[in-house]
Amino acid sequence: MLFNSQVFIVFFLPAVLGLYYALAANRPARQAVVVLASIGFYAWWDVRFVPLLVGLTLANWLIAQWFGVWRRGWIPLLGVAMNLLALALFKYADFLRGTVFGLLGEPWLPWSLILPLGISFFVFQKISYLIDLRRGDRHIYGFLDFCMFVTFFPQLIAGPLVRHNEIIYQFDADPKRPQMWENLSRGFILFLIGVTKKVAMADTLAMPADALFRQAQHGVLGAAGAWVATAAYTLQIYFDFSGYSDMAIGLGLMFGLRLPFNFNAPYRAVSVRDFWRRWHMTLSRFLRDYLYIPLGGNRVGPARQVVNVIATMLLGGLWHGANWTFVAWGGLHGGALAVNHLWEARGRRLPTPLAWLLTLLFVMAGWVLFRSPDFTHAGQMLLSMAGLHGAGHVSLDREYVIALVAGAGIALLGPVSQDAALARLRPAPWLAVPAGALLAYLLLLVGGRLPNVFIYFQF
Structure with missing residues (x-):
């Protein structure tokens, strides 16, 4: 579903916006609307990669919670390694194998893994948060806040690369404030x-x-x-x-x-x-x-x-x-x-x-x-x-x-x-x-x- 497609502009966006503002007074409800809509937006491209998006989101949130309890510097690094491993597998596995086999002069068959849409963007977003935690940031977020931060559909697939301290604090604000229109x-x-x-x-x-x-x-x-x-x-x-x-x-x-x-x-x-x-x-x-x-x-x-x-x-x-x-x-x-x-x-x-x-x-x-x-x-x-x-x-x-x-x-x-x-x-x-x-x-x-x-x- 492209932002410039008829289905997005005529159907998806008005429906999500309407429901979001209808539930504006209930923060968890309006956030749930955005998270579910974002997952649906991603599923429209290829539903096979929804488990990857959801799984990485859940794993990174759990790692942040773990770090919030134990405060050990290696815990965020474990999360960074996990994210880089996912990126390397889907994006660079065939590239690295092809380079090695090419240098050795050996024939090889590519795995031809399908690249999950936007993986570079949402992986880097999670990495930045984990590194900030290791550097001393004390923000350990609730599940809905974290999910909305990393899945928000406008920036999910191709950025901008948004940092947690730029957006999550904005979730507190009532969408129906005086600046709404x-x-x-x-x-x-x-x-x-x-x-x-x-x-x-x-x-x-x-x-x-x-x-x-x-x-x-x-x-x-x-x-x-x-x-x-x-x-x-x-x-x-x-x-x-x-x-x-x-x-x-x-x-x-x-x-x-x-x-x-x-x-x-x-x-x-x-x-x-x-x-x-x-x-x-x-x-x-x-x-x-x-x-x-x-x-x-x-x-x-x-x-x-x-x-x-x-x-x-x-x-x-x-x-x-x-x-x-x-x-x-x-x-x-x-x-x-x-x-x-x-x-x-x-x-x-x-x-x-x-x-x-x-x-x-x-x-x-x-x-x-x-x-x-x-x-x-x-x-x-x-x-x-x-x-x-x-x-x-x-x-x-x-x-x-x-x-x-x-x-x-x-x-x-x-x-x-x-x-x-x-x-x-x-x-x-x-x-x-x-x-x-x-x-x-x-x-x-x-x-x-x-x-x-x-x-x-x-x-």
Whole structure:
């Protein structure tokens, strides 16, 4: 069930919201509604993985309760190991086996395990809580609070990565407080912005991007086709993932809960370091707080700091997928971050326009590696972008040209969506008509296309 699907918008969301607010005065009842709805939402994808979601949730809660009684530092670490084992089994078992057998030159048959949807996100969420407990956090939550924290359907599958101390305290607040109608209206507008990003922009840009990357996989693209493919994918992945985040944050606000922001105009970054402060912000801070800083962060010498940042980003790349291209993409960004740190430590600066252009070109080159199924394909695309396969030409339908131009304008010059919906835009009755008309149009657009899942669902 996609957030941008007709069944979710027309049936699931109104039913869950209606029941939630009908039981608003009874905290356990309204929380039970959210937990059961979240499990049902997850079951819609593949009911076979519901036991994994429920089992991990129960096991992590029991480990937290155990730690609350005994206060032994190894207890949360046991939980972290359990979560990592589940992630390794489902996501990395075939990857690791294939790597070992490949190095040995031995034939092998993959297990072909099906990846549970969102496992990377909900496993990292549990890990962050357990590590916080080991670091001295004293919050041991009741069962319903913990279940709602880790299964809340807006952020269950693709984030944002929410920490326990950002959301669980909000469960105390009465959803029918004076801000209810403003929360509902602002949340709906942000949700609508996210649907627009996904349906009108990302799904439209996916068509030329997929076609051209597929063409490069079976032949050679000229420079024009390679640059168009890369530009289309650069915008597609941004609107796809930031659109999901907008929908998740908007949905959370409709339930009276504020989720952390995840994007802040990343393609306006003037350095790679600045890019990672703006892109998938909740993952960036997870990697910083739970990997980079424990490794020593910037409290060590320059050489060790370089090792720390590259190791962190290599693991961040591996988190994105069980493929060496993702590891290389993470390493590429890790190397760039290390250079960025050393450059800034020496007090050097580039002119802002040049810094922005170099950063964007670097990010786009990285997306080629991220999007490609293997290094050969990525290498051919990069050679094409360098002009080594000729200039070539590409013919695009008008809607794709409009999507490229409009997408670039929005990404580079438009307002940040969360700021627009939650701060700048003032709720007013007259907005209901255009907002409703836009939603109706998007629902018709969705009905006329094949379902296009979010890119980050594969992670």
